[in-house]
Amino acid sequence: MEDDLEKALQSLTVQIKREIIENYFAERVYLEEELEYLDEQVRDYQQEYAKLRRTFWAFYQALGSEPAIAAVMRVLDLQDWPAYQEFLKLPEAERRRLLAGRRPFGLTAFRRHRRLVFDLYEELLKQMEPLRAHYSKIVNRLRLINEDIQKFNSSFDFGLIAAQVEAMEGGGQVISGGLQAAEREELSTRMRFKRKKLTEEELPPVPDLPPLNQVKTRLSQVLSEFYG
Numbered sequence: 284m285e286d287d288l289e290k291a292l293q294s295l296t297v298q299i300k301r302e303i304i305e306n307y308f309a310e311r312v313y314l315e316e317e318l319e320y321l322d323e324q325v326r327d328y329q330q331e332y333a334k335l336r337r338t339f340w341a342f343y344q345a346l347g348s349e350p351a352i353a354a355v356m357r358v359l360d361l362q363d364w365p366a367y368q369e370f371l372k373l374p375e376a377e378r379r380r381l382l383a384g385r386r387p388f389g390l391t392a393f394r395r396h397r398r399l400v401f402d403l404y405e406e407l408l409k410q411m412e413p414l415r416a417h418y419s420k421i422v423n424r425l426r427l428i429n430e431d432i433q434k435f436n437s438s439f440d441f442g443l444i445a446a447q448v449e450a451m452e453g454g455g456q457v458i459s460g461g462l463q464a465a466e467r468e469e470l471s472t473r474m475r476f477k478r479k480k481l482t483e484e485e486l487p488p489v490p491d492l493p494p495l496n497q498v499k500t501r502l503s504q505v506l507s508e509f510y511g
Contacts, residue, residue, distance in 0.1 A: 306439075307439050310435055310438070310439070311435075311476075313431075314428070314431060314432060314435060314476055317424075317428050317431070318428065318479060321421070321424055321425065321428060321479065324417075324420070324421050324424065325421060325481065325485060325486060327417070328414070328417050328418065328421060328486065329485075329486075331410075331413070331414055331417065332414060332487055332489075334410060335365075335407065335410045335411065335414060335489075336365070336366040336369065337381070338403060338406050338407050338410060339365050339366045339367075339370070339407065340366060340369070340370045340373065340378070340381050341381040341382055341385075341403055342400070342403045342404065342407060343364075343367065343370050344370075344378050344379075344381045344382055345382060345396070345399050345400050345403055346400065346506075346509075347509065348509065350509065351505070351506075351509035352364065352367070354505045354508070354509065355502065355505055358498055358501045358502055358505055359492055359493065359498065360493075361490060361492075363490075365487075365490045382399070385399060385402070387399045387402055393506075393507070393510050396506065396510055397503060397506050397510075400502070400506060401495060401499070401502070404492075404495055404502075405495055407492060408492060408494070408495065411489050411490070411492065414489045415489045418486070418488065418489055421481075421486060422486075425479060425481060428479055429478050429479060432476040432477075432478055432479070433478075435475075435476055436475045436476060439475075
């Protein structure tokens with residue numbers, strides 16, 4: 284009778300270990316897939332943002348000078364000028380190519396210039412709309428993944444699991460040869476997931492620009508001051 288009970292307990296212990304291992308790897312694979320998908324989304328976002336960055340460069344080139352850019356940025360209430368430092372590093376020939384093929388309609392040179400700036404501004408607004416939605420989805424997915432990581436690390440704390448299994452086995456060694464406390468903690472640390480972080484360089488936020496009809500008059504005034 285005691286032998287049967289001992290075999291049953293051993294069988295139960297083996298089954299519990301197996302379930303712990305299976306659950307651990309199943310959850311780990313899930314998190315790894317989620318993190319890989321997040322990385323793909325971030326790469327897609329970066330490619331989309333690169334197009335927005337280039338439109339900002341064209342916008343700066345159309346404005347023509349740093350004083351004019353500064354005045355426009357004040358109208359738009361933008362303290363940080365998006366992608367401006369990268370714009371400054373562009374060779375002059377590449378800056379000129381930013382406006383190649385753009386021929387806005389206008390009876391006078393100033394009206395054509397103003398139309399060019401307005402067209403680029405509307406292009407910025409159009410590109411920002413889907414980018415902002417994409418940014419929001421990534422931030423939300425990042426939050427959910429980090430919540431899952433926290434739950435995973437709490438559920439699969441190797442030190443706690445090892446101690447529980449040892450207790451089930453009457454203090455026997457879980458791993459052949461045994462593990463010292465420091466070794467167990469090191470292994471537990473390696474088995475945990477680190478919280479995922481994204482820097483502004485990796486995930487640049489989308490600037491907040493007002494609709495053109497709200498700033499059109501003031502922009503026209505600024506452009507007239509600096510034109511020519």
